[in-house]
Amino acid sequence: MNPIHEDGQKLLASAERLADSLVAFRRDLHAEPELSLDERETSSKVAEQLTGLGLEVRTGVGGYGVTAELHGSGPGPVIALRADMDALPVTEETGLPFASRRPGVMHACGHDAHTAILLGAARLLTERRERLNGSVRFLFQAAEEVNAGAKAMIADGALDGVAEIYGLHNLPTLPAGKIATRAGALMGSVDRIEIDIEGKGGHGAIPDQCIDPIVAASAIVLSLQTAVSRELSPFAPAVVTVGSLQAGEANNVIPHRARLTGTVRTFAPEVQSGMPERLERLVMRIAEGHRCRAELRYIPQTPVLVNHDDCLVHVESAMDRLLGREQRVQAEPTMAGEDFSVYLQRVPGCLFWLGSGPETGAEQAFGLHHPRFTLNEACLAVGAAALAAIALERLAAGQA
Known part of the structure; x- marks a missing residue:
């Protein structure tokens, strides 16, 4: 048939x-x-x-x-x-x-x-x-x-x-x-993150007189991955990707600010709803540990x-x-x-x-x-x- x-x-x-x-x-x-x-x-x-x-x-x-x-x-x-x-x-x-x-x-x-x-x-x-x-x-x-x-x-x-x-x-x-x-x-799901990090700029040869936002930003990029690998079940898929990191213009200058943008993807509504708190905690405390100030804007987009x-x-x-x-x-x-x-x-x-x-x-x-x-x-x-x-x-x- x-x-x-x-x-x-x-x-x-x-x-x-x-x-x-x-x-x-x-x-x-x-x-x-x-x-x-x-x-x-x-x-x-x-x-x-x-x-x-x-x-x-x-x-x-x-x-x-x-x-x-x-x-x-x-x-x-x-x-x-x-x-x-x-x-x-x-x-x-x-x-x-x-x-x-x-x-x-x-x-x-x-x-x-x-x-x-x-x-x-x-x-x-x-x-x-x-x-x-x-x-x-x-x-x-x-x-x-x-x-x-x-x-x-x-x-x-x-x-x-x-x-x-x-x-x-x-x-x-x-x-x-x-x-x-x-x-x-x-x-x-699709959400957007924007992170602004403020330090203290200065000469790249005297970092002790500066507060380096690039180092803080680098630590944040790496630590954000723990929001998935160490805070979620292996059976609850999620992705945190930082797609841009913008800071500085000269090779020998520590900039005053750094900015990161990224995307957060999850596969369950309850996981999506918990991501803002997880990322906020990591970003703020890691920035503080590097003597920087940080602001995270978590922008929900689609479920x-x-x-x-x-x-x-x-x-x-x-x-x-x-x-x-x-x-x-x-x-x-x-x-x-x-x-x-x-x-x-x-x-x-x-x-x-x-x-x-x-x-x-x-x-x-x-x-x-x-x-x-x-x-x-x-x-x-x-x-x-x-x-x-x-x-x-x-x-x-x-x-x-």
Whole structure:
């Protein structure tokens, strides 16, 4: 017996017919990427496409976000489907003919593909609106890379009346045509730390007359790791990474100040909530031990991304009927963050990985955020069909 449902075959075939237009739209966005909080042209292009489908379109949602509403033929719940649109401050090195024309800006995380995929899903669902008992709300979100977009969209009403929300993220280490799902926590929380250390500057040849903030900063960098290795269970994953240390300008001068910035990732809400106290204690006391003054700013950004069980079951069932059970694998947990988690704190939903890598596995795949990141564009039609199938089955059943 063919594991792929007949309706799934038809939906995939319809998506394949859209493939050329999805590729063209994605490449247009890829060549003209826009950074978080500056997605003006991208937003305009998306709104034009949605208006052409006859949907109720709203622009300027939480900044440059766009929403569109598709009403079915009968009453029912509202299912939201979400894609992010922003690019990264990365200089592209792919050499592609449609590579970024904007220096220092690149779609190195595939949000151009996510946008094209959701537009494809909107087209597929618009053609099948008579099968929908309820509505589909398409969320095109800005500013995901700076962990600000989801909060802004929610504050501007994007989730009002929504029963469930679904989304995907491409994964270049998974072959195109496959998806990966995971129960419970899928992605880590994301918080930012900023540490200012003040000492007493002076000549590098007479350190006894100075208070060296660089030495204090170095001790703090090393000691912060003990917040994980000696204060958390080995079965409670967490990461503390200092990504920048800025101090001084001359080789023979002890500076007056040093500044560190970093990121904190956890995989459980209770671990995340305890990290500010742990880091504050270490930073302040180590700085004091080195005769320095310190200030720690702990900035919560996004929670752990935890899929809801019922929604995960629905996604897996829909994907098995669409693609076949052999195309679905279990996702490995990752400390990378996604502000889709903010939506999941408010309504049930599920995020899953969409394979965007080489189908044979023979080619080298560069990871997300790499300057040579590319994706297999065969994933566009698959992703569009996947999101459409999730909404179709959920609203056809009227059980959301």
